[in-house]
Amino acid sequence: MTGPGATGGRAALLDMDGVLVATEGLKEQAHLRALASFGYEGTPGRALYRSVMGQPQDAVEHAYLVEAGLEGRVAGARYSERFRREYQELLHERLELVPGARALLVRLSEEGWRLALVSSSLRWMVELVLARAGLASFFEAVVTGDDVEHEKPAPDPYRAAFRALEGPEHLRAVVLEDTGAGIASGRAAGFPVIALRHGWNEELDLSGAGRVLTSLEDTGAVVGALEAALEAGPA
Known part of the structure; x- marks a missing residue:
């Protein structure tokens, strides 16, 4: 090659x-907004996003659900859809x-x-x-x-x-x-x-x-x- x-x-x-x-900051913000929409009131540190940078999207979403204690309580598909809405909005506003x-x-x-x-x-x-x-x-x-x-x-x-x-x-x-x-x-x-x-x-x-x-x-x-x-x- x-x-x-x-x-x-x-x-x-x-x-x-x-x-x-x-876009890294926008992705992190979209995850925080998505978690908040499901009732999570904490704020995962930036270290969490840095630890999953470059990984497949499903792995990133799973990491956030686990961090928020929402694994098994919020379906992955629901979280994915909410993240998509939030990220699309941020891309239109701040890209x-x-x-x-x-x-x-x-x-x-x-x-x-x-x-x-x-x-x-x-x-x-x-x-x-x-x-x-x-x-x-x-x-x-x-x-x-x-x-x-x-x-x-x-x-x-x-x-x-x-x-x-x-x-x-x-x-x-x-x-x-x-x-x-x-x-x-x-x-x-x-x-x-x-x-x-x-x-x-x-x-x-x-x-x-x-x-x-x-x-x-x-x-x-x-x-x-x-x-x-x-x-x-x-x-």
Whole structure:
């Protein structure tokens, strides 16, 4: 898939939440609102959301129900529907791009990179975010939590994205992630991985990435890091 010094097309396989859009705080708030709607009066600490970042949606919802003591009292489907209502409302009100994200996508597209989005979020979330943020047109392929049998940290999501982009030309790919599960997924799929450090993952272990960035705002530096990762190949 990739290799040091290889030639051919370049692809960037990008996570969504926390990497391109600042949605982690909105998701946490949607969970808190959903719990409150079922009578929970506590406030789970931010550590709970950080502990489940990058995991499949059903696992995240289960963690919140357990934390609130609502497991077995509130059906998972009811909680999912309430979370959906709350999250949709927050996306319409407060969705913001990560600083530098749009400029990065523009530059990568202009320089001929093939782009795929790879998210553990459910398809309805991804489609709504891409539409609201105006990012859908940048991506040739979109892989969501609904599209694979085994989600991150399994390699399936990134392998599926690469297969969707792969054509007659030799293609090299690099992953941009922000969670341990995502990094493990990209590495298991055979790709070099760059990580983005931000306020929501500042305590997470990102050491599995070949390099950790702290911002996307210096577009040239980010593209340079992606190119260097391609040249170096998988760790």
